Amino acid sequence: MTHTIGDWTRINARRQPAREAFVGVDGRVTFGEAAERASQLGRGLRAAGVGAGDTVGVLGGNTVFNAEAFLGIAVSGGLYTAYNWRWAPEELAAGIRESRTHLILVEERFRVQLDTALNILAADPETTALPRVLEQAEVESLRTGTGALADVITPEDGLCLIYTGGSTGTSKAVVLSHRAATANAINEYVDAKVGAHPEDRGLMITPMFHSAGVITWLVTHFFAGKTTILVDRFDEENFTEWVGRERATNSFMIPNMMRRLMQAGAFADAGVQQHFRALHTGAGLLRMPDKQRFLDTLPKAELYFRYGLTEAGPMVTRLLHRDILDPRADGSIGQEYHLTEAELFSLEDDGRIVEPGELGEICVRGPNVMTGYFGRPDATAQTIRDGWLHTGDLATRDEKGYFFFKDRMKEMIKTGGENVYCVEIEQVLYLHPAVLEAAVVGVDSEQWGEEVRVVISLRDGQSTTGAELEAFLRQHIAGYKVPKQFAFMSADRLPRSGAGKLVKHRLKQELGWV
Incomplete structure (x- = not known):
């Protein structure tokens, strides 16, 4: 894990400059173009005052604009800070305050929502200054110069802030490093074969403000030198259209989305039958009837299930396709990823690793784990103890190392x-x-x-x-x-x-x- 995202933009531009990196409703960009435009934006951001480790907020959907913003901010040395466009204005204001950003890049369709949040901040007597806001056209005007931009950071430095919640309901921003993103990509590439097939074109439905979207799907495909197809709106018709037109081979979605598609007959669509080869799912319940129904409809496809959390970078365990129909593994979240170590510690907080079948707290360590919570050293120290990330999630593990999720210690739904x-x-x-x-x-x-x-x-x-x-x-x-x-x-x-x-x-x- 000696590379930054900037390194991967340079490497992929050299290896396959003409291959598409990103496809979305707002255009297409090759790896060669993505590298050049990332350097241009990174150069412009530095000229605008963005220094190493400074946050740059982004309010956007699953678009080429957002993907390019991610790369450009990474190359500049800044922290890509993904705001959730589903937030109410009060929540968005809290997120902006939490990230302490001085610059926000926004898609035009979200400008009114952003302005409402900024008005809330302006009315707060503790606000000393409002961030500068740039819409898409203004972001384009920032781009300057030609050629690669030298890194001012290391793999250990922060790449992005992804928001999660806490047991108090207070929003916290998780810092994930370039190293963590690369480690997660290697885990996905090696264990779950994401982006590992020569013809892979990943359909990204999960929003970019989720770690499962920007880190697990976009970064993994980018690391692998494969195309990411950015789907800005999910519904059954849109799914089949994108898969058929863009020859999408794989996707990640929550089980409810999978069930919606099965109910609508989307997986039986001719284009889906021809191109789609792997479905990855998690963050919900997936039991045997749905697994069997999917594989009966797409017998040539593979099905994976996984467990993770943003703080872990995000993926921790995966149930591989070879185990998906094993009745002994039904309900399991699988085994730990290759570069990730997961253990179950006693609920007595005595440091003891529990025996097979005994309930314990899932604790994680490895290069994929977060650096910490942005600006919250006390919360970080409470969560990462003795080198282990304490997830607050409860599980058992059998003799073969398969984890079975049971409940959450925190009041989280x-x-x-x-x-x-x-x-x-x-x-x-x-x-x-x-x-x-x-x-x-x-x-x-x-x-x-x-x-x-x-x-x-x-x-x-x-x-x-x-x-x-x-x-x-x-x-x-x-x-x-x-x-x-x-x-x-x-x-x-x-x-x-x-x-x-x-x-x-x-x-x-x-x-x-x-």
């Missing part, structure tokens, strides 16, 4: 591939005048992996409805975080511990949500 934190939603609900108490829980869902639900206790003399609370929440948080079911219960009926704390697993049992 993974719904439709997105991380949702209970406390964040509860805090917003407490702003409503009718809400006395709120308990957000995750409930297993075949469609979403997990579904967000909430139990509300009302203040005396107050009334509201689920529809009213839903509308209230949508003013403050992204739509995918809004509960899909609202239940109401008097406060004296809520199950509590001896210390008076709400016991959520008992609450779910009483409501039949288990």
